[in-house]
Amino acid sequence: MANDSPITPDIAAAYCLCKRKAFLLLRGEECEASHQYVLLMEAQAAASLKTFIDSSERAGLSIQHCNGAEPTGKADVLAQVSLRADDLHATADAMVSLEKPVGKGQPTYEPHLAIGSHSIAKADKIRLAFLGHVLGIGHRRRSHTGVIINAAGDAQRIKLAKLVAYLGPVIDTLKGWKAAPATAPPPILLNDHCPICPFKKKCLEQAEKDDSLTLLDRMTPKVMRKYHKKGIFTITQLSYLFKPRRQRKKRKDRPAGFNLELQALALRTGKIYLHQ
Numbered sequence: 001m002a003n004d005s006p007i008t009p010d011i012a013a014a015y016c017l018c019k020r021k022a023f024l025l026l027r028g029e030e031c032e033a034s035h036q037y038v039l040l041m042e043a044q045a046a047a048s049l050k051t052f053i054d055s056s057e058r059a060g061l062s063i064q065h066c067n068g069a070e071p072t073g074k075a076d077v078l079a080q081v082s083l084r085a086d087d088l089h090a091t092a093d094a095m096v097s098l099e100k101p102v103g104k105g106q107p108t109y110e111p112h113l114a115i116g117s118h119s120i121a122k123a124d125k126i127r128l129a130f131l132g133h134v135l136g137i138g139h140r141r142r143s144h145t146g147v148i149i150n151a152a153g154d155a156q157r158i159k160l161a162k163l164v165a166y167l168g169p170v171i172d173t174l175k176g177w178k179a180a181p182a183t184a185p186p187p188i189l190l191n192d193h194c195p196i197c198p199f200k201k202k203c204l205e206q207a208e209k210d211d212s213l214t215l216l217d218r219m220t221p222k223v224m225r226k227y228h229k230k231g232i233f234t235i236t237q238l239s240y241l242f243k244p245r246r247q248r249k250k251r252k253d254r255p256a257g258f259n260l261e262l263q264a265l266a267l268r269t270g271k272i273y274l275h276q
């Protein structure tokens with residue numbers, strides 16, 4: 001049976017951080033409570049949105065608070081607007097009416113996204129592009145740009161064309177997963193995002209159970225693929241590949257490089273090895 005859950009900006013942004021996270025979110029897997037850092041970012045994003053709305057009001061713009069409903073009026077600024085197009089659902093923090101409409105027809109709105117950090121990450125741009133995409137296809141109010149408001153209240157205008165082009169195949173993959181929920185989740189590839197991911201505990205437990213190579217420090221997806229091609233899937237298997245080699249005279253002054261096979265051997269035997 002197909003999955004009914006909507007595709008949201010958070011799922012599309014998760015896809016660019018970790019495909020497995022996007023898959024688990026889409027499937028509605030039970031997850032841990034949000035990490036403190038994520039809660040802090042959300043609180044700061046809410047504060048910067050409020051500052052933006054207040055300053056727009058002071059500047060004499062008309063504001064309509066939609067509170068998660070679809071846009072109805074024609075105010076200059078629509079806050080917390082729900083946007084829908086088929087199975088794509090999003091809530092725009094704010095949409096600001098463009099002075100010059102793009103092309104003919106009704107005035108269009110520029111999506112605004114408030115974030116809790118000072119710097120803009122790729123995932124933030126993807127979330128903004130998602131809003132622009134849904135606005136374009138679901139509400140026929142395509143905007144070529146969007147705005148990200150950071151924790152300091154600074155607004156940065158972002159061109160959406162390239163981001164929306166990147167988003168297209170991502171949405172197609174997510175729709176494919178929705179249509180075939182029995183698909184196996186993407187493999188676990190532990191990464192920098194894991195410490196604040198709500199699936200951290202599950203992934204770590206599964207990786208330990210599988211004795212997965214991803215548990216090794218400095219293991220990358222590319223190197224993992226290389227070992228998989230050789231039929232090496234576990235840390236135990238990898239540990240048997242380590243062979244101490246004599247260094248050539250010429251290379252003796254060079255420091256020894258990091259060795260994944262030695263790391264695997266140390267884990268299997270529980271010993272400390274001095275490489276040089």
Ligand code: SF4
Nearest residue numbers: 018021194197200203
């Ligand atoms: S814990 Fe890491 S590997 Fe697992 S879903 Fe989250 S980001 Fe992906």
